[in-house]
Amino acid sequence: MVTAPPRRLALLGGGFSTDDDRLLDGWLLGHARAGRPKVCFVPTASGDAPAYIEKFRAAFGPDDCEPGVLALFQRELSDDELRTFLLAQDVVYVGGGNTANLLAVWRTHGVDRLLGEAHDRGTLLCGISAGANCWAQGSHTDSFGPLTSLPDGLGLLPGSVCPHYDGEPGRRSSYLAAVASGALPAGWALEDGVGALFADGALAEAVTRAPRARLFRVEPDGQGGAVERAVPCRLLTEAQ
Template sequence: MAVVPERRVVLLGGGFSIDADGLLDDWVLDQVRAPRPKVCFVPTASGDAPAYVEQFLAAFQPRSCEPDVLRLFRRELDDDGLRTFLLSQDVVYVGGGNTANLLAVWRVHGVDRLLCEAFDRGTLVCGISAGANCWAEGSHTDSFGPLTHLSDGLGLLPGSVCPHYDSEPGRRPSYRAAVASRTLPAGWALEDGVGALFTDGQLTGSVTRTPRARLYRVEPDGDSGVREQALPCRLLVSAHRLTPPA
């Protein structure tokens, strides 16, 4: 009988672009069994910003992996080449920026379909900010200026996602209100510093690089209320050693 690959999503509240210690990125690589995993950075949400690409390469080239970058604003691969490239990756790591623009560009190029295919084949998909939002059914975003909701994510993770839960003014009350009104489905809110691993749609691991950062499950409660549950996270104290759950 054929083995069905695990379908895994990692939501990140940090990483190479904002954290100097590299703990969350090392944790992501630890989730992959390949000795030198292929890691593809997708900077679409930032318009393929060159400085962002340079940050990624500077962070991942010294690691035990094979980093590469998928640029879509100056695309070089034809459709067959694009599919071959994405399906060969062990990790797809999506950067931050504008979630709505990210999804629109992906759909024009067919990258949305290819990422879903790669996910079904066992590629670990992950990202920060817009790169976390994109995997869920819906998300909380500032893609249109003011904080609002976006309801047409890829749907690889059931429910909704809210990044920057503790670091951006208005995020927490706005997301809570969207879930309470059922404008967004129940979901996951990440404080900066947190990483959350989902396997086949279920939370199977949560870590933090800072002692106080938390992952929250946010659900509607009654007709107009909301229930917010802080979930235990393991504290990353080095690249390969974890403390017991808090």
Template sequence: MPAPHRIALLGSGFSTDPDGPLDDWLLGHARVPRPRICFVPTASGDAEDYAGMFLAAFRDRDCEPSVLRLFRREWDDTALRTHLLSQDVVYVGGGNTANLLAVWRVHGVDRLLAEAHDHGTLLCGVSAGANCWAEGSHTDSFGPLTFLPDGLGLLPGSVCPHYDSEPGRRPSYRHAVASGALPAGWAIDDGTGALFSDGVLTETVTTTPGARVYRVESDGQGGSTERALPCRTLVRGPR
């Protein structure tokens, strides 16, 4: 049987809730009990404090964490490919979506992640790290909120993060979908998670009461529709 193509969109994670259940939920969907998980902080310019937060949050979890830095790259092409293709989970951090895509393409990381995806690696991320997998996204990469008709295209449609927490996100994204600037897609509130297998949504979860994942589509008449999806509440367990 071919490996499933899986992507998880995260509305939050270790940077705001280091011991939170959303990252535990994520690891629970890895293909092995003790997964190798690589954090890719490209969108933040490889911010060292961000990488440090990841390592601090995951070193006590049942996994093998690592960090891929591209702004001070040390691995040659062979080592880079070997490392990424050996990962069970690739976790992409937040920051600037447009910059992330540009840097990945220079280093060939876009092609390597597509190859890892084909081999069953779970791809995931928060904010820009959620945007990057889709065909397009809603972003502040250029300052004001706008649409970015660009991405790796591993997840059909578009993505909008921070749907409930940043002023202007909801109306701006809905307008982009209504106008055709972005294809129909998925809007995620902070504190939620959405898991896709072969492009099909299979699970939605939340750590925050009232937070949801939404399907946003054009209504064909110059407007858009928004459908809230039921989310299973994750319970914080003992660590």
């Protein structure tokens, strides 16, 4: 009997776009299913910003992986080529930007369905900010300007996600209120610097590149409020 590979997701509170030490990216690549993995950067949430793509190419060189980029605003691949390309990736790394726009563009091109298929086949899906939000059932976002709830993710990770929990004013209180009111289901809040790996929907590992950065599980308290529980995180170091 063939055993199905675990369906894995990683939420990143940093990486090549924000950090010089590359600790979170190194940790991420260590969980790829191949020693020299194929890593596809998906910059949809930033509108395929050229500077973002160049930053990825500078960070992910051929010594570490086989880097690739999926651009959708000037798409060149046919439907069959797009499916073949995505299913061949070991890691799909989604950049930050506008979560709502990201989801709309993906659905237009059928990328949402293909990522679900890749997930089932063992591709490690991950991302920062909007690239973390997109995988859950719902998320906390500034896609529409003010901070608000977006109960419209891909649903590959149960519950909700809130990025930048300590990095942007109002994030913490707004997300707690959303979970308390039921606007968003219980979920995960990431402070900047944290990485969280999930296997088949369950938290498998939590790490941090910053000693004080934390991951929180946020749930309704049953009395009209919400409670947050800090999850222990292993500190990453250069030696690792």
